[in-house]
Amino acid sequence: MKRSEFSFPGDLFFEYFCEFEGIKLRLVSDDLFLKEIDFYKGENFRPSKTPPLSAPLKIMLQYLEACFNGESTGNYSILFRHNFKNIMAKKGPAALASIVLDMEGYTEKEVNVYMELIKVAEGEKISYGDLAAKSGIPQGARFIGNTMAKNRFPVIVPCHRVVKSDGSMGNFSGGVEIKEKLLKLEKDSHKQ
Numbered sequence: 001m002k003r004s005e006f007s008f009p010g011d012l013f014f015e016y017f018c019e020f021e022g023i024k025l026r027l028v029s030d031d032l033f034l035k036e037i038d039f040y041k042g043e044n045f046r047p048s049k050t051p052p053l054s055a056p057l058k059i060m061l062q063y064l065e066a067c068f069n070g071e072s073t074g075n076y077s078i079l080f081r082h083n084f085k086n087i088m089a090k091k092g093p094a095a096l097a098s099i100v101l102d103m104e105g106y107t108e109k110e111v112n113v114y115m116e117l118i119k120v121a122e123g124e125k126i127s128y129g130d131l132a133a134k135s136g137i138p139q140g141a142r143f144i145g146n147t148m149a150k151n152r153f154p155v156i157v158p159c160h161r162v163v164k165s166d167g168s169m170g171n172f173s174g175g176v177e178i179k180e181k182l183l184k185l186e187k188d189s190h191k192q
Contacts, residue, residue: 014054017047018061020068021185023178025155029056033081033102036152039174059097060156067155070189078118078156082111090118101153112136113147120161123186127165141165149173155182 016027017040024040034056052058059076066073075097078090082103089101103111116135120126128148132140148159154173160182164170172179 014052014057015048016052016057016061017045018064019045019047020064021181023068023174023181025064027052027057027060029054029060030102032056033100034060034153034156035102037154037156039154039178056100059099062097063099064155068185070185073122080111080114082106082108087111087115089115099156101156106150109135109137109143110147110150113144114151114157117157117159117162120158122158122189123183125161125163125167125183128162128170129165131162145170158182 012030013035014029018025018027024045026038026040028035028038031054037060052061063073063076066076075092076090077088077092077098079098079100080087080089080103081100086100087103103114106114113131113135117126117131120131126134128141128144132138132144135144137143144162148162149171151157151159151173154160160172160174160179162170169176169179
């Protein structure tokens, strides 16, 4: 679900392009909420040279810098903005900042899956079937796969941690190489 599917004429959006460990990202926000994170796959990638213009992008960039530098992201709270309410998805013990993700356009069931996914520890994996069971959707592995494919917030809503029941990687919006790289970065940062 891309930005064009939930934006309104006249909405003011901010874009920021960044790269970490060879992973190219496009971040989008409005003044209040993070709208999406995309893996950039185009030929003419140019990282943004100026600081982000919106508060949500500034906070997200700090989060990504910590994430890719092997530092803890536990001090960040993650809130889902859904149906005009903020839902605490992950509370940092001494929250430095809150990242508010615009979850409009998702169903309650999908939001519940993402809430459950955020509980999976960094560097750990969970199968589609196990995530379905934990989300209260028995026999829902296919639903989980479709929900992961709709995830507008990869890295922060860590769909890279979801794998097939046999342990193989499965699909990923950024490509299997990026999925493996994200898992390795998380695992390596926990060894330190």
